[in-house]
Amino acid sequence: MSKSLPSRSENYSEWYNELVKRADLAENSAVRGCMVIKPYGFSIWEKMQRALDDMFKETSHTNAYFPLFIPKSYLSKEASHVEGFAKECAVVTHYRLKNDPNGGGVIVDPEAKLEEELIVRPTSETVIWSTYKNWIQSYRDLPLLINQWANVVRWEMRTRLFLRTAEFLWQEGHTAHSSKQEAIEETEQMLEVYANFAENFMAVPVIKGIKTANERFAGAEETYCIEAMMQDGKALQAGTSHFLGQNFAKAFDVKFLNKENQQEFVWGTSWGVSTRLMGALIMAHSDDQGLVLPPKLAPIQVVIVPIFKGEEQLNNIKSKIDPIVKELRSKGVSVKFDTTDNQSPGFKFAEYELKGVPIRLAIGNRDIENGTIELARRDTKSKQSMPFEGIVDSVVNTLDEIQHAIYQKALDFRTENTHQVNTWEEFQIQIEKGGFISAHWDGTSETEEQIKELTKATIRCIPLDAKEEVGTCVYSGKPSGRRVIFARAY
RNA sequence: CGGGGUGUAGCGUAGCCCGGUAUCGCGCUUGGUUUGGGACCAAGAGGUCGUAGGUUCGAAUCCUGCCACCCCGACCA
Known part of the structure; x- marks a missing residue:
């Protein structure tokens, strides 16, 4: 791998x-x-x-x-419901298997045909x-x-x-x-x-x-x-x-x-x-290092990685960390204290980044001497040495910050990649660059289908907050009362 | 259903052209040394080479059928 x-x-x-x-x-x-x-x-x-x-x-x-x-x-x-789903339905036709008389395991028992076939919902x-x-x-x-x-x-x-x-x-x-x-x-x-x-x-x-x-x-x-x-x-x-x-x-x-x-x-x-x-x-x-999970949905919100040589150091760290784990949990924070010694700290860092754990705390002998602990954020990849005192509050606050920061980042990305387009030429150029296109549409299925055929873009929605605005359809030139969102979609 | 590709150890692969039962890395096991950004050494375990048939003294390798999966299209949350 x-x-x-x-x-x-x-x-x-x-x-x-x-x-x-x-x-x-x-x-x-x-x-x-x-x-x-x-x-x-x-x-x-x-x-x-x-x-x-x-x-x-x-x-x-x-x-x-x-x-x-x-x-x-x-x-x-x-009627329209059937039409929409008929092409992708799994159908149960029989209710029993039997041993193949010619060997070769089980076969569907032809005697056991259902009177009315069943559709898997x-x-x-x-x-x-x-x-x-x-x-x-x-x-x-x-x-x-x-x-x-x-x-x-x-x-x-x-x-x-x-x-x-x-x-x-x-x-x-x-x-x-x-x-x-x-x-x-x-x-x-x-x-x-x-x-x-x-x-x-x-x-x-x-x-x-x-x-x-x-x-x-x-x-x-x-x-x-x-x-x-x-x-x-x-x-x-x-x-x-x-x-x-x-x-x-x-x-x-x-x-x-x-x-x-x-x-x-x-x-x-x-x-x-x-x-x-x-x-x-x-x-x-997520990024090229792995998942980035919002704290509210992360199975593990905080991972604590001890850096130690030998059992004595580990025990020393444990005595400092165990109360922190308890306190975080009492505040509803899910914590993993990874004391396994079959992987190096570096390996663990990479592994928890891959899994999107929002916060990583690392603590070693040096920190113990200095009364510090290292806090690393998954979303920004930033890390800083913090005073050990008050780390629980820092963690709780940082989780909150991360939740907001990744929302803001996604919102900024969407804003940067949403463009108002007024001509068909612009539309064709812009759609190749990806993102959302806000454009006028004449309201007909024909136009929508034409655009889809030509550009693979579909109308994602007519935004609820779309302003009433007089304009002309980006494709047909016919009148339109509001802009809709076009994009290529999953 | 069309077009392309791939099936070899848990994962990723070499070998295939030019037949002689299998390479390497990761992972795994054991022991030891390590540990502040994916540790190292040593010794091990692990493979019906997708499947069925054919050619051959002998098939991962050549031939035929089948199956599965992946990618690209048509369909869709």
């Missing part, structure tokens, strides 16, 4: 692939397109889950679990709405605010660890409401939750917006999204929230009796984020 990673500038995607493996986040599995999420990677995902789940609970949602398998007939009930709208039909009778049953943490399967042609895998983990919220207005508010609220999570926990700035018809979720009336910029200038959709209108209510006949004793179809939403966020996290902050 070579010591250093491929560099981002030389080969961004190779850098990403190597980093994911070398930092022990995930690896490819025996099944094509599926990944094994390794303990270190899963710890980060667990932290994401925890933070998000708390936010869902704070907004009155409760968790439940719906089955992995969906009867085939369900999927065909909502690519998303759960259909099972959930077929269940909601039984749960909802009156306006008093609404709103119904449910989330589930689950795995889903989408049989993708080309996969990449975390960014696009055949099976992935996610959460999907599915809510039902008595009014259109309330459902829209829910959709917007959850988008806000996602944006808040991305910015405050992942330290990734996002643009909140609405998808164009082309990019909209199959079965939704409106798809809201948060879009983030990766260090190669490409966009990554980090979360989506859909206003489903009454589409699924109609498809699954979910009605409620309103206060006026009239039957009405309910209004729905669904919203999700997936293990793809791991990809966003990695690509937003």
